[in-house]
Amino acid sequence: MSKMVPMPSHSILPQRDVDKTPILEARLLGIDFGGLTAVDNFTLTIGRTEIAGLIGPNGAGKTTVFNLLTKVYQPTRGTILLDTKDTSGMNTIQVNRAGIARTFQNIRLFKNLSVLDNVLIGIHNSMDYPLVTSVLRLPQYWKQEQEAKEKALKLLSIFQMQDLAKYQAGALPYGAQRRLEIVRALATNPKLLLLDEPAAGMNPSETAELMENIRQIRDTFQIAIMLIEHDMNLVMGICEGIAVLNYGRIIAKGTPEEIQENPAVIEAYLGKRKEG
């Protein structure tokens, strides 16, 4: 890979992150599906501990951006620098190991496994005992499994879910499933957490709680979080930087206040809401 020339960023990073290298830099990212451009010229910078929002009307390409960042789709154009490392040529697995974890819009839990097992699968790569150790149940197995279990329960306790550990994940109520997906993503030790509509299907009080939890996660783990959300209260309430996507292109970037006053955004997105 050729060395990347630093590019001026249009994004405003939170004051505390300005001096540090950004966790994510997407440059002129784009993807075509059979001649149709789904995302184009996507350029965005996210600070080390920033909570960023990605909003836009339905079908604007928000989830596609997540899929590009996590390499579920390989970008047709552009560069993704994760913690200054170029992720081109990496696949989903390698990107996760490099530090991006995500949740899914349509929940993708391991439904028939227990809540605990779901989180333990997230911890998988933090353990390193080999196959022989697990078959012979050597001390290393017990030690690492015990540590992993403790870590999993601790992560579950963020959402007060530690008592649900033995339940089957698919049997949980919808909101709890969404929260479990976040815990599972956190268990992979990410530097950047991508949340795809975390508040979907939640009532206002649950959403308010979730906002608190997201902030808490950022503060405890000192990671960056980027979320796609339609709930404007949540987005405007916790995001420090927001990017607005329409027809696959960023039409505005800025702080919540700037976004709320941006005429292009109002026309493309908020404006429609007011009419309705």
Place this chain on the structure above:
Amino acid sequence: MGAAIREKGDSGTHRVSICVSPCIHLYYKYRKGRIYLMLIVSQLINGLQLGSIYALVALGYSMVYGIIMLLNFAHGDIIMVGGYVAMLTIAAGVNPIFAVVLAIAACMILAVVIEKVAYTPLRSSPRISLLITAIGVSFLLENLAQNIFGANAQPFPNNKIIKTSSLNIGGVQIGVTAIVTIVVSVISMVLLTFLVQKTKRGKAMRAVSEDMGAAQLMGINVNNTITFTFAVGSLLAGIGSILYCCTYPQVSPTMGSMLGLKAFVAAVLGGIGSIPGAMIGGFAIGLAEVLVRAVGLSDWTDGVVFAILIVVLLLRPTGLLGRPMTEKV
């Protein structure tokens, strides 16, 4: 092995002829060329004959897969049932033409019954359950036949349906059966293409295979369309069954399984769900099989057929004309 030995013998005479006289040598060369040409032509026709049967059967697999994403393992055994019905009705003294119609009708009815009883209740279940059910149905038919008719092959009265004589066309002996098989298959395929591409029914079939839910919202009767697809697929299987029994005049409980497997390989090879793909795949497998036999490796035929399948699947995971599958994230 036989052909290989014969080839060696031929080259031996060839070498001798060089010593004798250049004139005779030229004559031999000419004659040998002609013999080879005729051999190739007749093998080609054998391949086309077998291939068109595979194609007919493969179409049934392909259409059903296209519409409900099911590998209908029982399809091959429907062919076996068709063969038995034709044999038994002819033996009972029924007019052969009527017997053929009866056999094809039996195939269609059986397929529709299987679809209603075994597959419809599972339409919303995981695909693996549906596949296992299909395997179960296939097993059931095979074992029932074995228990009723015995495990041994029985002769099929092929000469009552198609004359077993052969025609001499340009020095090449071609069996009437071969000609009838190829012609009937091609006509069936043309009619099928017309049905799928030009009629309202065909449009409904294409719509359901594209998106079942959307088709339902557009007022298409999905259940009827699926049943119709099964019926058409097994109509072709019924025709294939008669042609197959006329080509290899015997019936046995397991005759459908290998034929089915090969036809199924043909469908996968061409790209399952694609009608032209099934035709191409059928002819390809038929020709390949005849070719393998012609070079004297008849023991390896099945192995070669499956090896071709594996190579094609690895190079093009959805077959030659299949559409790529993607999962929306």
Place this chain on the structure above:
Amino acid sequence: MNQEKQIPMPVRYLINIALLAICLVAGNLLISGGFISSYYQKILLQVGIYIIAAVSLNVATGYLGQLPLGHAGFMAVGGYTAGIFLKACPLTGIPAFILSLVLAGIVAGIFGIIIGIPALRLKGDYLAIITLGFGEIIRVILLNIDNVLGFKLTGGAGGLMGIPKYTSFNSVFLCVVITCFVIHTLIKSRHGRAILSIRENEIAAESCGINTTYYKTMAFVVSAFFAGVSGALFASYLGILVPGDFGFMKSIEILVMVVLGGMGSMIGSVIAATVLTIVPFLLQSISQTVADYRMVIYSVLLIVVMIFKPSGLMGTYDFSLTSLIQRLINLPSVHEGVAKKGDGRNE
């Protein structure tokens, strides 16, 4: 949960080991005492062999969630490896037998890699087809390889004859125990969870950083390894192998056991393998006609189970003696409706 009494791990192991030892000793006593005739011993051996085959297929089908249709091919590879090795090996007796079992497993495992790496690139139905193809190719090769090599290796259609018969109650019993133990401990480890996660949701597994290709291959190889062992036991039980023994039908027969028992349930596979192996003998002793309809009954059973209980008789439930005892101890505080856990717990 915390108030429940837990049986500590060493005690759990002791209970299970004690139970297995009792079974082993009881079995030996019954055989040496003449309570189990040689006819029933034969049935017992077959039960064990099929348990290993079913439990190993369950790794690929139940735990990994794929549908390989060529399991008999791996059994064939294992069987022929063991048979050829035992015939050629200068060693005799138990050491040769153990070596042949290990070798059979390894060679079958290698075939698992050779077949798995290309096959696992495909999904669902296509994987089923390609493994079916490989299984048939293995059969065709076993049938015809002698003609190519020009010397007797597999015996072709006539079969590989004169394999020393070492398979006994003890060896089958130990192999069953080892197979179940290894697969159980594998599934209860991080490796096993990775395999289960692929079954549950491959995209989510990848996004959790699970190397899906690696774990699919691992599951496939483990499955093939133990299929090879069961093939080896089969070889040394019959003394003669015919390629026809390992056709598509055999693969389906084992699949039926796994499916009926419940995909992903080891105890389900064990029970189904036991019942489905014994039932034909039972039917035969009642009447030959009924026995003739065995396969018909199987297939109807398969269809009916799929329609009414697609998850199989045991679902993904797994039995654990120690958990049962634990539950009995805690009976008053047992909290009904605790969700079933979808993983192996059978020892």
